[in-house]
Amino acid sequence: MRNFFRILTGIAAAAVLSLAATTGAAADPLMINGAGATFPYPLYSKWFYEYSNANPGVRFNYQSIGSGGGIKQITAGTVDFGASDAPMKEKEMAKLPGPILHLPMAMGAVVVVYNLDKVESGLKLTPDLLAGIFLGKITRWNDPRIAERNKTVALPNADIVVAHRSDGSGTTDIFTNYLAAVNTEWRAKVGQGKAVNWPLGIGGKGNEGVSGVVKQTPGAIGYVELAYARQNKMSVAALRNKEGHFVEPTLEATSAAAAAAAKTMPDDYRVSIVDAPGKDSYPIAGLTWLLVYKDQRDEAKGKALVQFLKWAIHDGQKMEAALDYAPLPKSVVEKMDKTLRRINYKGKSLY
Amino acid sequence: MAARSGKISKDLAFEKASAFFASVVLFLAALLFAVLLRESLPALRKFGASFIVSGTWNPVLERFGALPFIYGTLVSSCLALLIAVPLSVGAAIFINEFAPPWLKAPVSLLAELLAAIPSVIYGLWGIFVLVPILRDVFMKPVTRYLGWIPLFKGPVYGPSMLAAGVLLAIMIIPFILSVTREVLATVPQRQKEAVLSLGGTRWEMLRIVIGQHCLPGIFGATVLGLGRALGETMAVTMVIGNRPEIFSSVFQQGYSMAAVIANEFAEADGLQLSSLILIGLLLMLVTLAVNLGAKGMLSKMVARAARGI
Amino acid sequence: MTGTITFRRKAADRVMKWVFYLCALLVVLPLFLIFFDLVIKGAKELRWSLLVDLPRPVGEPGGGIANGILGTIVITLLTMTWSVPVAVMSGIYLAEYGRGKFASAVRFAVDTLTGVPSIIMGIFAYILLVLPMKRFSAWAGAAALSMIFIPVVVRTTEDMLRTVPMMVREAALALGIAQWKTTLRITVRTAWPGILTGILLAMSRIIGETAPLLFTALGNQFWQSHLDQPMAAVPLQVFTYAISPYEDWHDKAWAGALVLITMVLLINIAARVLTREKR
Numbered sequence: 001m002r003n004f005f006r007i008l009t010g011i012a013a014a015a016v017l018s019l020a021a022t023t024g025a026a027a028d029p030l031m032i033n034g035a036g037a038t039f040p041y042p043l044y045s046k047w048f049y050e051y052s053n054a055n056p057g058v059r060f061n062y063q064s065i066g067s068g069g070g071i072k073q074i075t076a077g078t079v080d081f082g083a084s085d086a087p088m089k090e091k092e093m094a095k096l097p098g099p100i101l102h103l104p105m106a107m108g109a110v111v112v113v114y115n116l117d118k119v120e121s122g123l124k125l126t127p128d129l130l131a132g133i134f135l136g137k138i139t140r141w142n143d144p145r146i147a148e149r150n151k152t153v154a155l156p157n158a159d160i161v162v163a164h165r166s167d168g169s170g171t172t173d174i175f176t177n178y179l180a181a182v183n184t185e186w187r188a189k190v191g192q193g194k195a196v197n198w199p200l201g202i203g204g205k206g207n208e209g210v211s212g213v214v215k216q217t218p219g220a221i222g223y224v225e226l227a228y229a230r231q232n233k234m235s236v237a238a239l240r241n242k243e244g245h246f247v248e249p250t251l252e253a254t255s256a257a258a259a260a261a262a263k264t265m266p267d268d269y270r271v272s273i274v275d276a277p278g279k280d281s282y283p284i285a286g287l288t289w290l291l292v293y294k295d296q297r298d299e300a301k302g303k304a305l306v307q308f309l310k311w312a313i314h315d316g317q318k319m320e321a322a323l324d325y326a327p328l329p330k331s332v333v334e335k336m337d338k339t340l341r342r343i344n345y346k347g348k349s350l351y
Numbered sequence: 352m353a354a355r356s357g358k359i360s361k362d363l364a365f366e367k368a369s370a371f372f373a374s375v376v377l378f379l380a381a382l383l384f385a386v387l388l389r390e391s392l393p394a395l396r397k398f399g400a401s402f403i404v405s406g407t408w409n410p411v412l413e414r415f416g417a418l419p420f421i422y423g424t425l426v427s428s429c430l431a432l433l434i435a436v437p438l439s440v441g442a443a444i445f446i447n448e449f450a451p452p453w454l455k456a457p458v459s460l461l462a463e464l465l466a467a468i469p470s471v472i473y474g475l476w477g478i479f480v481l482v483p484i485l486r487d488v489f490m491k492p493v494t495r496y497l498g499w500i501p502l503f504k505g506p507v508y509g510p511s512m513l514a515a516g517v518l519l520a521i522m523i524i525p526f527i528l529s530v531t532r533e534v535l536a537t538v539p540q541r542q543k544e545a546v547l548s549l550g551g552t553r554w555e556m557l558r559i560v561i562g563q564h565c566l567p568g569i570f571g572a573t574v575l576g577l578g579r580a581l582g583e584t585m586a587v588t589m590v591i592g593n594r595p596e597i598f599s600s601v602f603q604q605g606y607s608m609a610a611v612i613a614n615e616f617a618e619a620d621g622l623q624l625s626s627l628i629l630i631g632l633l634l635m636l637v638t639l640a641v642n643l644g645a646k647g648m649l650s651k652m653v654a655r656a657a658r659g660i
Numbered sequence: 661m662t663g664t665i666t667f668r669r670k671a672a673d674r675v676m677k678w679v680f681y682l683c684a685l686l687v688v689l690p691l692f693l694i695f696f697d698l699v700i701k702g703a704k705e706l707r708w709s710l711l712v713d714l715p716r717p718v719g720e721p722g723g724g725i726a727n728g729i730l731g732t733i734v735i736t737l738l739t740m741t742w743s744v745p746v747a748v749m750s751g752i753y754l755a756e757y758g759r760g761k762f763a764s765a766v767r768f769a770v771d772t773l774t775g776v777p778s779i780i781m782g783i784f785a786y787i788l789l790v791l792p793m794k795r796f797s798a799w800a801g802a803a804a805l806s807m808i809f810i811p812v813v814v815r816t817t818e819d820m821l822r823t824v825p826m827m828v829r830e831a832a833l834a835l836g837i838a839q840w841k842t843t844l845r846i847t848v849r850t851a852w853p854g855i856l857t858g859i860l861l862a863m864s865r866i867i868g869e870t871a872p873l874l875f876t877a878l879g880n881q882f883w884q885s886h887l888d889q890p891m892a893a894v895p896l897q898v899f900t901y902a903i904s905p906y907e908d909w910h911d912k913a914w915a916g917a918l919v920l921i922t923m924v925l926l927i928n929i930a931a932r933v934l935t936r937e938k939r
Contacts, residue, residue: 013737033796033890035878042904046717048881061890063879064900068618077794092620161508166593166610168410168618190411194618197409202510202604203593205474205585205614208903212478212589217508231905323718365840369753372746373766376810380769383776383784383807390787441683449680458688460928463857465691467864467924468698469895471902472917476694521690528687529861530816533854537823552673564823571819575812578774584871585899609777613871616779631780638775639768 036070036083067170082291085170087270112237127182163222166203168195174286253282254326391629415626423605430516439527462525474589504600510592523576534568584613702918705911728894738802751817773811782872801877816858
């Protein structure tokens with residue numbers, strides 16, 4: 001009896017393995033692999049799900065391993081497309097085997113969240129206040145400099161506990177980009193990057209880690225993507241923008257920042273939209289891009305990719321607001337339609 | 352004559368076959384070392400030995416040093432072992448020797464199941480359950496009354512070296528417990544009875560029998576537990592605070608070698624990537640050093656136990 | 661005088677018994693806490709759809725980790741196919757024949773490998789397999805996992821074989837049984853419960869590993885059973901769900917972890933039943 005079960009187990013194991021051992025057969029749907037930023041993951045997972053349902057012959061497999069991971073993998077050629085919240089630097093682009101296109105898909109906001117018992121959302125923070133807190137120069141909540149801007153708020157006499165990202169991330173890149181743009185001391189002391197040498201604070205892994213630390217620690221302040229702040233119902237700060245208005249991070253404010261940036265959008269779309277002009281603009285907004293080679297190596301995959309991208313910049317945009325992303329301005333979409341025609345296989349456009 | 356040499360060549364074949372497999376393991380370890388060395392050369396060339404003693408970790412300026420991480424790894428792992436080994440051995444003895452027999456199977460099963468929980472889940476449990484409890488029930492009171500001792504200095508926010516040590520201990524207990532129980536179970540009943548019949552108490556019997564028979568096995572279990580503690584990434588990074596600085600207080604934040612690699616690897620490039628891999632290489636060496644030290648301690652303990660008889 | 665000594669020894673005995681009891685309590689308490697937390701949180705999303713559906717985007721009801729379950733089974737089986745023989749044979753070598761410098765070197769190597777973070781094993785497999793092949797694959801994932809599995813099992817196998825008294829081997833040899841047969845049929849069989857524990861512990865460990873799979877198997881949203889393509893795995897899905905902002909995805913993460921330990925439970929029971937010796 002026992003031997004029977006042993007044989008059965010052996011057969012089952014062999015079956016599972018032999019099922020798997022066959023390499024990709026021709027009858028399977030076309031599988032296109034991509035990897036990169038975690039920020040747009042909820043959006044992309046919705047897009048690929050809807051698109052695959054409507055187009056059963058092709059499957060897009062997207063895994064969120066981080067913006068840097070997306071850049072590294074598309075450079076190494078292990079995936080068919082990449083995704084990043086930070087545009088590639090010149091140094092990185094020099095390593096590419098061929099020209100690459102940065103295609104913006106959506107915009108998001110990086111918000112400042114805090115955990116203060118009696119203080120609701122909307123605490124007003126200027127660029128210098130924010131930089132001062134993250135530099136460790138302003139250490140208590142009832143510091144006169146904060147109180148001065150928030151006269152109607154009862155600020156407690158408590159330590160400010162700074163929380164930041166411990167892992168490299170596009171979110172940090174956007175946040176430090178902003179601080180470096182608006183505060184000379186930050187630019188000199190810390191600078192901008194996906195990972196920086198933080199003067200102080202607790203490091204949380206991922207947006208989840210930072211929101212976790214802030215939620216758990218009274219008196220904490222941190223920065224996370226808008227979706228995390230909204231899902232966790234956290235208090236967010238109102239930041240002063242370029243025009244001097246204090247703006248809370250809403251989709252409208254993010255779209256306003258994008259519209260302002262659209263006027264000066266370069267042809268390769270590699271632009272930062274922090275501290276954007278416009279009185280309604282939220283100052284810490286950023287684009288997220290898909291990275292696609294201009295010259296595709298595989299005709300079938302390339303064609304499928306271009307068809308998807310066409311869908312994404314038109315139909316896909318309609319799904320963004322529900323997931324806390326701001327859609328691309330119309331002028332940018334029109335520009336991208338033209339850019340998509342440049343994607344080709346052996347010279348022939350795949351559009 | 353022919354039959355005898357047939358037997359001998361089969362024995363030889365078996366020995367050679369097993370030796371071959373052992374050499375595969377050696378080869379893999381050497382290959383790993385070689386690959387890590389190659390990838391960490393840029394950092395080695397730029398920083399040299401100062402990498403081990405430098406406390407700067409600045410990706411923007413591209414200046415890297417591993418000291419805070421080495422410190423954090425050693426402290427958190429030591430803490431974990433200090434907590435886990437005595438508790439696991441004590442619990443194993445209790446379950447094997449004193450507990451009702453129906454308890455043995457469920458507990459060992461529980462231990463094996465817990466070894467399968469992904470570290471990210473341990474990390475989540477750590478942030479949301481362990482850290483708040485530890486902070487409010489233990490760290491805050493202790494720092495209020497004993498905060499003048501550098502080891503217990505505040506301010507206390509929650510994520511800390513202590514939290515990492517405790518969480519690691521909880522993660523490695525299933526390993527050490529299971530293996531120790533297996534080792535204890537291999538003690539021949541006759542040996543136990545012999546000591547008892549000579550008038551020894553239960554405790555004396557256990558002490559003698561463990562000293563004679565089980566120390567190497569328990570040591571092996573400890574090595575495995577230490578291995579997991581040294582290399583644990585996800586769970587540690589969620590509760591240690593990820594602050595690349597050295598504090599004397601265990602209530603303060605810290606950082607570990609495995610955690611910084613896990614945190615920054617995905618986004619790192621160039622010199623930063625090379626530095627991270629160099630840290631990985633150093634971790635291999637730290638493991639080696641700690642194992643050697645522990646082996647030395649073990650042989651002393653075995654010798655002392657043998658003399659004590 | 662004998663009276664006092666006996667009292668002291670008896671007192672020590674009683675005290676130590678309570679010490680062991682306390683240890684057991686302190687050990688079992690957090691383990692139970694985590695286990696129950698896991699069960700309670702995981703039960704929320706544990707429904708049939710979790711086990712048979714493919715992942716769905718946020719906001720869509722249902723959705724599951726079925727492809728991850730298959731992927732975990734495939735990758736784990738693949739890993740163990742070569743890792744178990746390599747590790748057990750190496751353990752046998754070290755315990756039965758390992759006396760010289762070569763054996764010491766192997767032990768050195770094994771002990772060092774146990775301390776290497778799992779993410780480094782992932783990086784190792786990434787450099788050696790993913791980059792040259794220019795693709796993520798289940799092969800690479802299994803390669804990374806075997807680097808974690810093998811050292812653990814070599815260690816436990818050697819330790820367990822060493823607990824078998826020399827007498828057992830000598831008796832068998834005296835009866836005329838060949839050395840290799842003695843080792844396999846008698847010594848290994850005697851130590852088998854311990855060796856199996858080691859194998860099951862190592863298997864439990866790799867079933868729950870996330871970091872080594874991140875840059876090797878990568879993960880997949882769809883059904884994918886070919887070994888040379890990215891493959892889904894439950895720990896990867898648990899990780900993605902756990903670090904997301906959505907409450908229901910968090911619940912799915914816990915449910916996924918619950919699925920993992922259930923898998924381990926089933927394999928444990930099966931393994932013990934299949935290899936139990938009739939006394």
